[in-house]
Amino acid sequence: MMREPGIPDHLTPLTTAQPQRLDGRWLSDQHEDGYRGGGDGREEIASVFHDACGLDELFQTPISVVAELGFGAGLSMLETIQRFRKVASSRARLCLVSCEKFPIDPESAREMLIHDGAATDLVSALIDQWPIHIGGWHRLSFLGGRVHLTLGFGDAAQLLPTLDFEADAWFLDGFSPQKNPDLWTPEVLEMVTQRSAPGARLGTWCSAGGVRRGLEELGWSVERLPGYSKKRHRVQARRSGTLPQRSPPRNIHVAGAGFAGAGVARAFAERGWSVTVFDSHAPASGASGNPRSLVQPRLAKGLDAASHLHLHAALFAARQMDQLGVPAAQGALHLRVGHHADKVDAALGHEGLPETLVRSVDGGEASSLAGGSVGPGAWFPSARSVSGPEYVAALLDHGNIELRNQEAVMEPSGEAPLVWCTGSAAKKALDWRGLHQIRGQLEVLKPIPGLNHAICFGHYLLPGDDCAVLGASYDHDDHDPEVREDTAEASLAIAQVAFPGLSMHRTGGRTSFRLSSRDRLPLVGPDPEGRHWFSLAHGSRGASTGPFLGAFLADLLEGVPGVLPSVFAHRLRVGRFDT
Structure with a gap:
């Protein structure tokens, strides 16, 4: 299998841990060791991690970064959020990073967290966002976006090299070196050190001599202190130097109010920035304004960017969408028809992936999902069919966002950075290589009884209360803005082949233009001169990549742990086609 350097493995199945409760303790079925050391787990976390790392003082800074090895059910991270909520100023922010090789199923995690006395609102927030068990980094949000958790599923030794960051504090919370030696190797401790800021502090319940000596050899000043409860000793350590002072939120300007611009605006607004969005048209007036848009995972054969x-x-x-309360029809059925069969086979060719991500369905189940007679295919439960204007409106609905119905001034300003998210309009303004427009025409249909999920067959059929949508054409080198009857007839014919006998009543159509790049990856980041920032060329997947890469762009600008592996700063760089 092809694997691009710096890309975590998201296709190899993960093993889900099955914790067992014995004598009041939760035990790991993978390591035959307890998730906590005995006694009150929350008090242990406060002593071994929070006090050892001086979190009360750390949380007085504008942005703190705290990292952990051994996420488990998430108790240490939730207790850290709770501590932050109690002692930090209202404008402070917290970035958390954690890794877990054997993720727990969410219902077991909920039971463990409630039993251990974690704050119920934080437990609900975590379980509601609990990621599907696939490898890589997942971004979760708490306290209205003031706290981000970048949660890695997979082997820490393979994950940590893919994410560059500097932690102010580390919690080493893995199972004992005797039970889980892979998390305490010299290589892992070296990666922890490389991802620690000058002046960083570290806490762990583990006082093994090999761990202490390993940290000392890497330059840490190590103390062995009395342990908590049944643990005889614990360790705290500090690096030399002074912690960095990260900049507090300020003002930022965003040009464009589609998926990309609204995603950027939301990411910065939740972090406390004052955001001004400029658009001479109404929000979601371009390709983001389609009455229905499809957000769905893509499973290709290789591990590429x-x-x-x-x-x-x-x-x-x-x-x-779930957090913002955006209405959406869940699930997408991909039919094994025509050329689309190759994509279905590729998605189903990865054995052992969670059924919450993708699974095979026979003709009977597929027909039940489709609301009519169809053949077999692949079912993606996590997909969403959403109104583009409603999603954009929800993203822009934040007290820190001001929307102005005018064009942005593109001259550099010392007052605020400018992020250019103007979609296909950018091609007219920028003389950049490697960009091209793609015309897309979709057909608006009367609502189809029984159609409750997205159906994909090369084109797609999306459900809605007020209409269904059939689309979309993918027309290169075509600049015609008019809705064309021949395009509509071709789309209807394709749908009829995939879905024989389906009654479709067309009421109109819509044409928009999408900006794409030569390598079909978006352009995100600053220009080579550092004058402006950009989030462009999202192609036909802007409903998912626009908000996601808005968070990534904010991470890059702030210098905090990224929602994506660090290699993407290079892979998505602006101006990459100029050489």
């Missing part, structure tokens, strides 16, 4: 991006972007967007 595009497949990783589109998979994690779709899962991020689905979680965000």
